[in-house]
Amino acid sequence: MTVLSMKGVVAGYGGGAVLQGVDLDCAERTVTCIVGPNGAGKSTVLRVISGLLRPSAGEISMDGEAIGGRAPDEVLRRGIAQVPQSHALFPAMSVHENILMGGYLIRKDRRLLRERLDMVRDRVPIVAERAGDSAGNLSGGQRRMVEIARCLMLDPRLILLDEPSLGLDPRSLAGVAALIQELNRAGTTVLLVEQNVRLGLGLATHGVVMEGGRVRLSDTAEKVRDHPEIASLYLGGTTAPSGSTRAPAG
Numbered sequence: 001m002t003v004l005s006m007k008g009v010v011a012g013y014g015g016g017a018v019l020q021g022v023d024l025d026c027a028e029r030t031v032t033c034i035v036g037p038n039g040a041g042k043s044t045v046l047r048v049i050s051g052l053l054r055p056s057a058g059e060i061s062m063d064g065e066a067i068g069g070r071a072p073d074e075v076l077r078r079g080i081a082q083v084p085q086s087h088a089l090f091p092a093m094s095v096h097e098n099i100l101m102g103g104y105l106i107r108k109d110r111r112l113l114r115e116r117l118d119m120v121r122d123r124v125p126i127v128a129e130r131a132g133d134s135a136g137n138l139s140g141g142q143r144r145m146v147e148i149a150r151c152l153m154l155d156p157r158l159i160l161l162d163e164p165s166l167g168l169d170p171r172s173l174a175g176v177a178a179l180i181q182e183l184n185r186a187g188t189t190v191l192l193v194e195q196n197v198r199l200g201l202g203l204a205t206h207g208v209v210m211e212g213g214r215v216r217l218s219d220t221a222e223k224v225r226d227h228p229e230i231a232s233l234y235l236g237g238t239t240a241p242s243g244s245t246r247a248p249a250g
């Protein structure tokens with residue numbers, strides 16, 4: 001079943017279209033990774049889905065219902081949560097308080113809030129382990145985990161992640177990759193943008209290559225990763241060794 005569908009989406013920032021007719025589908029329970037050169041429009045795709053940017057043409061639908069051009073809070077209520085590129089936590093607030101902010105839309109339903117909090121603590125252990133610490137005192141990798149955990153408070157159907165690997169050391173990378181895969185196993189559909197092509201396509205089920213505001217290639221992550229042009233452009237001329245289709249866990 002298709003969760004998210006984009007057809008012929010055109011969008012930009014006033015000085016001409018950045019997205020020039022993007023077609024993209026995310027099937028339920030898949031992890032789709034968008035890769036491509038700087039300026040290709042990858043982050044713009046996420047912005048146009050989450051409602052931060054209005055498309056000037058084309059269609060965007062979620063579970064078959066049109067959402068193109070809707071306000072961000074409405075898109076969020078429909079189950080699409082975006083985790084921004086970085087620095088998304090309130091550094092002076094505790095981890096627990098930051099997580100509660102993620103439940104703002106459901107704050108009046110105390111029981112649901114409590115249930116979600118338990119679920120988030122369960123899925124992302126650092127939320128309980130560092131509950132009382134200021135978010136500003138966490139390492140980069142821990143912050144990224146809490147940023148992702150925060151968006152789980154609304155139990156989204158689709159999570160949008162903009163460069164989850166940005167600025168992380170290798171150990172944190174593995175932890176964040178494992179968390180994304182775990183969420184996916186629990187049933188969440190994920191769409192992410194990644195500069196770290198090896199990591200992104202390693203943890204994804206599907207890959208999308210963008211160039212000049214268009215989708216150039218869309219296939220299983222494995223096929224995209226093994227595509228000769230992708231290998232030479234992004235993976236240093238070598239295709240990933242067979243058997244390394246998934247990022248290491250832990």
Ligand SMILES: Nc1ncnc2c1ncn2[C@@H]1O[C@H](COP(=O)(O)OP(=O)(O)OP(=O)(O)O)[C@@H](O)[C@H]1O
Pocket residue numbers: 013018036037038039040041042043044045193195
């Ligand atoms: N807020 C903005 N205002 C004006 N132009 C923008 C804005 N954000 C992005 N752009 C332009 O839109 C184009 C696509 O940007 P986008 O961030 O989507 O690319 P990207 O593929 O994610 O690349 P990168 O990895 O560099 O972020 C670029 O030419 C960029 O300069």
